[in-house]
Amino acid sequence: MKQTKNIVDQAKQEGRKALLETEAKIICSEYGIPVTRFNLAKSETEAAEQAEKIGYPIVLKIVSPDIIHKTDAGGVLVNLKNATEVANGYKKIIENIKKHKADAKIVGILVQEMAPQGTEVIVGAIKDPQFGQTIMFGLGGIFVEMLKDVNFRVAPLTPDDAKEMITKLKAFPLLNGYRNTPPSDIDALINIICSTSRLVMDVPEIKELDLNPIMAYNKGAKTVDARIILE
Ligand code: ADP
Ligand code: MG
Numbered sequence: 001m002k003q004t005k006n007i008v009d010q011a012k013q014e015g016r017k018a019l020l021e022t023e024a025k026i027i028c029s030e031y032g033i034p035v036t037r038f039n040l041a042k043s044e045t046e047a048a049e050q051a052e053k054i055g056y057p058i059v060l061k062i063v064s065p066d067i068i069h070k071t072d073a074g075g076v077l078v079n080l081k082n083a084t085e086v087a088n089g090y091k092k093i094i095e096n097i098k099k100h101k102a103d104a105k106i107v108g109i110l111v112q113e114m115a116p117q118g119t120e121v122i123v124g125a126i127k128d129p130q131f132g133q134t135i136m137f138g139l140g141g142i143f144v145e146m147l148k149d150v151n152f153r154v155a156p157l158t159p160d161d162a163k164e165m166i167t168k169l170k171a172f173p174l175l176n177g178y179r180n181t182p183p184s185d186i187d188a189l190i191n192i193i194c195s196t197s198r199l200v201m202d203v204p205e206i207k208e209l210d211l212n213p214i215m216a217y218n219k220g221a222k223t224v225d226a227r228i229i230l231e
Helices: 002-013 021-030 044-054 083-100 159-167 186-202
Strands: 038-041 058-063 076-080 108-113 119-128 132-139 150-154 206-216 221-223 226-230
Touching: 002 021, 002 226, 021 038, 021 058, 021 186, 021 226, 038 044, 044 058, 044 083, 044 108, 058 083, 076 083, 083 108, 119 186, 132 159, 132 186, 150 159, 159 186, 186 206, 186 221
Parallel strands: none
Antiparallel strands: 038 108, 058 076, 058 108, 119 132, 119 206, 132 150, 206 221, 206 226
C-alpha cells in the first residue's frame, strides 16, 4: 500500500509519532475504511471554496502535530451552514489555537463533510507487548468510558471473529435496532474491523490506532475521527 508506506516513512523521517488526521484518514481509505470527505485548507478563502465543493453542513478541524485532542484546544467547529460561517470559523479556530498553545505548528484546517448522526462505535488497535496487535470494538461515549463494555481480540481477525466482537457486547441490542432506531449495518462494521486488522498487521510500526467515533448507519458506516500513533 503505497500511500500508507510513504506517510509512515515520512513521519519516521521527521521524528513524528502521532500522525495527522489527514494522514490517518488517507491510510484508512487505502485500506477500505470509509471516512468523511475532507480537504486541507490553508486560508479562509480556500476553506470556503472547499466547503462549496463538499457541500453543507461542514465541520472544520485544526491540523497540527502539536494538538492531539482537537476539541479541548477549541479546534473543532461543527454544523457550519454556508461560506461565511466557514470563513469565520477558520479565523475562530486559528484564534482558539493561538490562545491554547501559542507556539503550536499549524499545518492548516481540515474542511470536512459533516456525517449525519448514527450509532457511535469505536474501533481501536493497540500493540500489546505480549500478544502483539490487538483489536478493540465497542460503542462510543459512556459505553466505553464508564461501562467498559468493549471486546478485544488478537489480530489477525477473520470476519467471524469480528462478528463475535460485535454481537458479544452487552450493548449489542443497541446495534440491532431498538425503539425508532433502525438496526446498524453489521457487515459494514465487520469490514472496518477486518480492514483495521489487515492494516496493523501490514504496518507493525503502528502502536495505537483509534477510530473514534465511527457513525454506524442502517446502510454503511463512516469514520469521523482517526488517530494513529507510531512506536
Ligand atoms: P477530537 O477527538 O480530537 O476532539 P474529533 O475529530 O473526534 O476531535 O471531533 C470531536 C467531535 O466532533 C466528534 O466526536 C464528533 O462528535 C464531532 N465531529 C467531528 N468531525 C465530524 C464530522 N465530520 N461529522 C460529524 N461530526 C463530527
Ligand atoms: Mg475524536
